[in-house]
Amino acid sequence: MNKLTFDCFNKKIFIKASLEKLYWCWGTSEGITSWFLREAIYTSDGKQRLPEDFIQPGDDYVWKWHNWDGQETGKVLQANGRDFLEFTFTGCKVSINLEDHGKAVLLTLRQFEIPTDEENKLNIHHGCSNGWTFWLANLKAYLEHGILLNETEFDLRDIPLSGFEFVNM
Template identity: 65%
Template sequence: MKKLSFESFTKRIHIKTSMEKLYWCWGTAEGITSWFLRKAEYTSPDGKNRSASEHIKKGDSYVWAWHNWDSEEKGSVLDANGIDLVAWSFAGDCIVTVTLEQKEKAILLSLVQSNIPVDEKSKLEIHHGCSNGWTFWMANIKAYLEHGILLNETEIDLRAYELSGYEFVNM
């Protein structure tokens, strides 16, 4: 059995959709903003902005913004094969890797966040916070692709609540 630790976590979910549609959701600005982000901008290594429908590529940089969150996340695309694998830097030096695998009746979406620091602040904010966050977002992408609904809050401003990022399940 694989040992659990604070250095990484894995989240998995089966989604009944096509491989192409699921990859689009992770591998394009248009896709990732359809279910996850308010804004996503990708820039190629030579400084050109990628169009919203263009697949991201290894070496791209990104800037992301969420609904109900004031700060932006900036990082690099570490891998993107256009089919079933996307990886990027996230939350400092962490690495998030998403893989897609065709199963009998659905695509198995696996997300691994690794390289998490093990100090007490990172255990709380990154391991606990991101693990909870990705659990919600993976349920959200399933609801979006299988039922055409979004579970995240986009109309009510939750930022007025002091601990909104820790208390609201649909941030």
């Protein structure tokens, strides 16, 4: 990506953790619910994976967040077991690339194939870009300092526009 466009965006962050720990955080339901989701169910041919099992290409998923009654469903497109994952998300695609830099791992999240109509510019490009910025900072805080920044104590679901206004949704 050489210029900013509405059909994709990248988010990057260095995290002082092992490549294996970061892949676990993204590649298992146990890992992804430790810092990001309330619940993550991965299935292959209708059979649910165990929380500690690594996801595989072709898996279907159901994700549920704290403070949101909805859910996201999608499909794992790629998962190499070490440093790369790709999945469908909100009608788009998201890739996670992990690159070892010795003292830290560079995590690059790319969301792409975003429709460029006005509604998707607001909800997907703007909304997801802001959301991923927070969640990647949350992952860093979790792995480097053992704290979570997302709101789990207060119920924000009845507050209009909470998903657009609270920075730690």
